[in-house]
Amino acid sequence: MVEKNPSYRGRLAPSPTGYLHLGHARTFWIAHQRALAAGGALILRNDDLDAARCRPEFVAAMLEDLAWFGFRWSEGPDVGGPHAPYDQSRRHAHYAAAFDRLRAAGAIYPCTCSRKDVQAAASAPHESPAAPGVGDEPHYPGTCRPDHLAPAERIRRATLPRAGVNWRFRVPEGETLAFADGHFGPQHAVAGREIADFLVWRRDDTPSYQLACTVDDAAMGITEVVRGADLIRSTFRQLLLYRTLGAAAPAFFHCPLVTDEHGVRLAKRHDALSLRALRAAGRTPAALRAGW
The missing domain is CATH 3.90.800 (Glutamyl-tRNA Synthetase; domain 3)
Known part of the structure; x- marks a missing residue:
């Protein structure tokens, strides 16, 4: 991405516990477009703290699928950057x-x-x-x-x-x-x-999602967090952590969730709607984005 406004820093933070699906893609694309519109940076972070479920093949697929869909990032585990490492498993x-x-x-x-x-x-x-x-x-x-x-x-x-x-x-x-949400309001x-x-x-000597996310977003200078609406409640917890740690909180923009034909939000078990399956079926990123 060409950065014109270095004061804006957005991020993508997928967890490699399965293949990325269309819901991930839409939320991430909103983050991507907001960073582009602001002329800022987009950072890719590999949120691989779940040692029992995160696998190397999912990390490789994540990078490949994001690139195929059209995402471009300024910093990340594959390109490095001033806030490396960008893998949570290496930030203990x-x-x-x-x-x-x-x-x-x-x-x-x-x-x-x-x-x-x-x-x-x-x-x-x-x-x-x-x-x-x-x-x-x-x-x-x-x-x-x-x-x-x-x-x-x-x-x-x-x-x-x-x-x-x-x-x-x-x-x-x-x-x-x-807090004032960029999409849903107050x-x-x-x-x-x-x-x-x-x-x-946690008792296994690992941080929770709430702490790891807060620490990394603060350390990497993230100015706006774009993510799914299911994490609105997590935002309140993270705001308390920002305040206690003396760190500036970013702005937040929560996106409506993508659901299947039955109204159930997409999860990694929806294999037919994974980016891998959609690509194998001949769907193109442009056609998928046009559906939004």
């Missing part, structure tokens, strides 16, 4: 440093609850959190918050190492969080009711 030190800052600020705490425990609490009759977004984490009831623990247990947990336990961000209960959520304490670090 950045996340660990952010974890240390959050812990020093008293913004996070260790949590011994299993996902099953959290799901059971969130579905209990006395719980009435707002319905989570697509693919969202269950509403956490605050079981392991330090103020809910006996003094001796609170002291013991304060010295726990980073690995071996989950760590959660303590949201400021009752605070109304807000967005609001009440911390503690619609946004519960969320994971920032």
Whole structure:
């Protein structure tokens, strides 16, 4: 891409856990076009933190499919750039440093609850959190918050190492969080009711999506994040992380999701609508884009 306005920095951040589909392409194309219209840079980041599901063949297919569809980027894992590495699996030190800052600020705490425990609490009759977004984490009831623990247990947990336990961000209960979305307009959520304490670090010593995404977008100077509407709730969490880490938050533009003929949003299991399958069927990028 030819950059005329270096102050604008957008990004594509696919996760190589399968083949890219038409939904990815449309959202990414909006990001691509917004970067072009602004005369800025478009950065490609390989969000490959999920070691169990990310595969080298999916990374290779991702680069090939994006190039075939017409995407061009200024920085990325294949072309390098001033903010390398552009593979999240190689950026652990950045996340660990952010974890240390959050812990020093008293913004996070260790949590011994299993996902099953959290799901059971969130579905209990006395719980009435707002319905989570697509693919969202269950509403956490605050079981392991330090103020809910006996003094001796609170002291013991304060010295726990980073690995071996989950760590959660303590949201400021009752605070109304807000941002202006570039597509959907003003967005609001009440911390503690619609946004519960969320994971920032996992017991296997890896950062959560929320922390890794925030750290990388800040470090790479991203000025606008374009992504699917299913991540609107994640934006509130990430705004809290930006604020606590003392980093400037980017603008956000969330795109409507692409659905199949039954109204179900596209996922990587929709093999027939993967870019690979569409190309094999003789479809062209121009014809696919014309359908939008």
